[in-house]
Amino acid sequence: METDEVRDPAALAELRARLEAGRIASRLNQTALARKAGLGRTTVSRALSQSAPGPSADTVGALGRVLHLDVPALLGLLDAACGRGPAAVADAGRPGQAIQLWDPHDLEVHPAAEAPAAGSSPGAARDRNPGARGGALPAYVRRPHDELLVELVASAEDGNNAMAVLVGSSSTGKTRACWEAVQPLAAAGWRLWHPFEPTRADAALTSMRRVAPRTVVWLNDAQHYFGGENGERIAAAVHGLLTDASRSPVLIVGTLWPEVADTYMTPPRSGEPDPHSQVRGLLAGRLIALPDSFDGTAIKEAEAFAAAGDRQLAHALKHSDNGRLTQFLAGAPELLRRYSTASPPVRAMLEVAMDARRLGAGVHLPARFIEQAAEDYLSDEEYDDLADNWPDQAFTDVTRPVQGRLAPLRRVRPRTAQNTPAEEAAPVPSYRLADYLEQHGRRRRARLCPPESFWQAAHDHLSPEELTSLAEAARSRHRFQWAEQLAQQASGSGNANVLVRIAEIRRTEGALNEADRLIQRAADTGNTTALISLAIARENAGRREEAEQLAQRAAEGGDSKGLGQLAEMRESHRDPKGAEELALRAVSLGNTSPLIRLAEARELAGAHQSAERLCQLAANAGDATGLVRVAAIRETLGARKGAQKLYQLAARVGNASALVRLAVQREMAGDRTGAEQLAWQAANAGQSFALVRIAEMREAAGAQEAAEKLARQAIEAGHRFALVRIATIRQVAGDHKGAERLYRQAAESGNPSATARLTEMAEAAGEPEAAERLALHAAKSGNPSALARLADQREAAGDPRSAEKLALLAAEAGDTSALARMAEMRELTRDTEGAERLARQAAAAGNPSALMRLADIREAAGDSNGAEKLARLAADAGDIHALARVALMRAMAGDTRQAEQLARLAADAGNPSALAQLAERKAAAARNDSRPMLHGPDSDASAVPVAR
Structure with a gap:
């Protein structure tokens, strides 16, 4: 039995969209869904059809339960579609649930x-969090x-x-x-x-x-x-x-x-x-x-x-160093140890998962994909030594927890409703890589390209969305054959989002006709991105009516961006009326940005009245930002009265940015009381910077006590840097004691920037021990740049030993810039040994570009061998651009074969432009232009393949 007369088509469309999304997520076709829900195939088809009457409440409940959806919310939408119980519907449609x-x-x-456990039962620790299914926190x-x-x-x-x-x-x-x-x-x-x-x-x-x-x-x-x-x-x-x-x-x-x-x-x-x-x-x-x-x-x-x-914190404090308690509690050290000491098949599985995640695969990786992909990660000897049941052994080992529930790979149990009919008898498990190992893989394997078995396994077992991302990854690494196969496999699914992504790939490869066909297929399914793309193409072809219809369809599907883009195109083609009509259609759907962009364009073109009218329309729709933006344009052009008028209009509807501007204008006019009132209104609306701005103006005018008072009020309103800004003004003005007093107050409240400023003042006052103490405190508070700047000052003052010590501390805290700069300074003073040592330390701390900068200096000085040596070190440390540079250096030395090999390696490491750069340089040299010769006289530029 179907629903009563439909009175709210939008609610019915929303209901069907949720059911369809649930069906797709569960990977069920309509026949399988009908069987699971105990419904007829026709009943399910009509329930999901956009042209049929609405489904009955029993049908919605059966489908919602099978798809694990929020059944009360679905029934609420059904009631809304039939005009029943609007209050209940509003609550049912609210996303989320109570925090508790x-x-x-x-x-x-x-x-x-x-x-x-120390004399207590293993479960005792969980008593603090009985509701936490993942164990105690x-x-x-x-x-x-x-x-x-x-x-x-x-x-x-x-x-x-x-x-x-x-x-x-x-x-x-x-x-x-x-x-x-x-x-x-x-x-x-x-x-x-x-x-x-x-x-x-x-x-x-x-x-x-x-x-x-x-x-x-x-x-x-x-x-x-x-x-x-x-x-x-x-x-x-x-x-x-x-x-x-x-x-x-x-x-x-x-x-x-x-x-x-x-x-x-x-x-x-x-x-x-x-x-x-x-x-x-x-x-x-x-x-x-x-x-x-x-x-x-x-x-x-x-x-x-x-x-x-x-006991958890006690255990972490005992076994972690450098204050990395959260990493220890998350099992990071043990996870890394397990990876570094893993057996060959376990290591291969982990590296498959690392590569899959960094190249765009989803969080849950099918077991069959991991097993098949792992083969080429093993050497011939390792593969020959495998037991017949090696996958079972490896999965058992790699999923063994290191501490508590933490494991390198964690099995994700599939829900029965998410299995395809073929998988119902024996669901295929999936696995999730530990986050810490995922980030480790992104960093350490960034320049590696997966082997053949990886791409084949992806083709055979991953979803269309994942295949689309991997196709792009394969193309960027010059694996064109795999890019083509993965793209074909993805597009064969008919998924609209996938079709759009594949169309983009085809377009970049020059297959314009095929790209257009794919976009049309996606648009036929109602995909809003495709509809907008087609709308723009129709507009460019002069087929305006079709363009509007396509953009309107996209807007009705929830994306009004196309209407805005058409509006801007009409405006540029001198059709202001048509532009406004489209922008207003977007406003009716809740998107005021096209109207505001039109207003800005007209203001810049000198059409002030028209711009103001459009801004007022946007403000009437609840968005006063257009008034502020047009006012700012007028203010920049010197029309202060016109700007003030618009600011006042925006302020009347509560726009905080307009209140800030008006407060500044009142302060400049000498109306301090009015300025403070407006600044507080802005602060109460979330713009605490208004108080800081007025405080700065008071400080510049010499009213220091008033400035400090406002700065403290700004801190209370949420702007924690207020005192630092006032102190900086005093320091620039030469009032070092006043500045130091304010910096100290800010530092005591936990502001690391204030501590960094005090560090600089202590160093300038000849108090090196105090400066170091303050810099270390700033680093522990999250601002290692204070240590880096202090290291620079010590190096410039001729104290290299102290400078190095501070630079290393800064690098440990996350700022390697001082090490890199000192390496360059040592290189320029011809301390090449010291320069290399510092650059290596910077690279070890995560900044391989320090080695490349040294390579540049040596190359400019004519030391090609030294430059190449450093560039190779940078490549080994993970700089994906370094290999390309080495390739060009080899080409300059006439070693074309080695240059091409290195360029290919660079492309595999994620720098697809390396081959194109080499080909371009060779072609330029072949034309005998003004650029330097980068290859030997017998090399052949045409032999270097260039990315399509």
């Missing part, structure tokens, strides 16, 4: 190593980053939207810190939503707009949300949530590894595409760094917990 219902291990908090030791999270949570409790992403290496305590931070919200009745199924990105895109007030959005391993093809859309959705006052308050927390954060936050070079612009804007000012180790204060607190009976 979550187990921390389900949110990916690492299980902690269990300490050997040790007592939590707070560190400086936790104080920042406390402030963030307090702001959320006060009704503000807030976000922070913790950045740190594997097993440094990022996820546990987030979990501890949100506990105060549990008592206040907050929910927590972890976007996870069917994939993290799909869940975020589908449900971010349904997040309700008093929800924590949990983005652990945020690269899964921001790093894929939908990363920019997800970043825009998160930004929309943060700026939507109707859904306040919400708290968004996430985690990232440092190298991933660097990728997002590094702007592209001029002229290059910017794949992370929205992500970079979202994360700016919201990243919190975690140190790799505990400082002295944290160690003392851990010791106190250990003395009070926490």
Whole structure:
């Protein structure tokens, strides 16, 4: 029996989208789903069909239970579709559940190593956390980053939207810190939503707009949300949530590894595409760094917990060094020992998993893939020595826990609903690589290309989405045949996202017709990315009506970006009316950014009234940022009165940025009372910098007492660097005593930047011991740059021994810059032995580019042999660009064969441009142009293959 008359098609579409996503995630076709749910094949087909009447409640319940979906939420959507019970529907549609219902291990908090029992039962340690299925968690030791999270949570409790992403290496305590931070919200009745199924990105895109007030959005391993093809859309959705006052308050927390954060936050070079612009804007000012180790204060607190009976912390304190307690608790040392001493088949399995993860495979790796891929990781002798049942033996060994529940590979038991019909009789297990080993593999195996068995196993056993990523990895490593085969295997699935990705690969390879066909196939399924791509192509071809229809379809599918892109194209083609119509259609779907971009373009073109009108329309839709951005343009062009008018309009609707601007203007006009009032309004709206800005202006005007007062108020409002900024102004003005007093106050509150400034002042005052003590304190607080700068000063002052000692301490704390700079200085003073020693130390600490910089200096000085030696050392240390440089050096020496071999190795190591660079240099020399000769007279430039 089917539903009553459908009154809300959007709710019915959402219901079907969830059911279909669950079916795909469970890898069931409709026949298998019908059999599992005890329903007829036709019933299931009509339930999922967009053209059929809605399914009955019994059908929805049966399908939801089989697919492990939230059945009450599905029934709520069904009620909404039929116009029944809107209040119940609203609650059912809220993503997430009460915080206290979550187990921390389900949110990916690492299980902690269990300490050997000392006169107590093995289960005694678990009594502290009876609800934690992953075993006991040790007592939590707070560190400086936790104080920042406390402030963030307090702001959320006060009704503000807030976000922070913790950045740190594997097993440094990022996820546990987030979990501890949100506990105060549990008592206040907050929910927590972890976007996870069917994939993290799909869940975020589908449900971010349904997040309700008093929800924590949990983005652990945020690269899964921001790093894929939908990363920019997800970043825009998160930004929309943060700026939507109707859904306040919400708290968004996430985690990232440092190298991933660097990728997002590094702007592209001029002229290059910017794949992370929205992500970079979202994360700016919201990243919190975690140190790799505990400082002295944290160690003392851990010791106190250990003395009070926490056996896990006591065990970690006894067996770890350098304050790396979290890594020990996560089993890192033992995991590395197990890997380094593993038998050949176990080592091969671990390296298969490392390579799969770094090249784009999913977290859960099928056992059949690991077993098949491992063969070519073994030498002939090792392979011949294998027992007949070697896979069983190896899996038993590699999954044996090192401590507690921690293992190099952990078996992931498949749920029965996720098996294909062929697998129901004997489900195939999957395995997950330990995070610490995954990061170790990314670092140590970055320049290695997997062997043939890896690509074949991937072709045979991995999913279409994984194959797409691996096809790109194969292509970048010049494994063109495998790139083609993997791409064909992926596209054969018909998955729309895969079709789009394969189309992109084909387009870069010049297969434009095939790319267009794949995009059309994807668009026919309703894929919004493909629809937008086709819309732009139709617009460029002058087929405007078709373009609009395609962009509208994408917008109805949840992506209004295409409407904005068409609007900008119409504006550039001098069709302002058409541009506005498209932008307003985007606004009706909740996306005001196209309207704001049009306003900015018109303001720059001098159409001030039109720009202002568009900004007002955006403000009426709840987004006043356009008013502020256009006002800033006017202010830059000198139209201060017009700018002030727009700032005032934006301020009236509560825009914090506009309040900051107006506060500055009031201060400049001498209205200090008005300036402070506006600055406090901005601070209360989340812009504590407004108080700092006014404080700086008071300091510059000589009103020091007033400046200090405002700076302290800014700290209370959440801007922890306020006193440091005022102190810096005093220091520049020559008031060193006043500056030192403020730096000390800031340092006492835990600000590492203030400690670094005090270090510089102590060194300048001739107090080297005090300077070192302060620099070490700053490093322990998460700022090793103070040690690096002090090392530079000692080197410049002619104290190389002290400089080296400090540089090594800085490198241990995570800043290798001083070692690299000292190596260059020694090289320039012809202390080549000292230069190499320092560069090697920098490379060992994770900075192989120090060796390449020495190579550059030697090459410029005419020492080609010395330069090549250093470049080879850099390549051995993991610099993927060094091999390419060595290849060019060999070519310059006339050794074409060796140059080509090295260029191929560089391509295999992840630098696909190496072969192209060599070919370009050879071709240039063959043309007898002005560039230097890089090969012998008998070499053949055409013999070097170039990447397609």
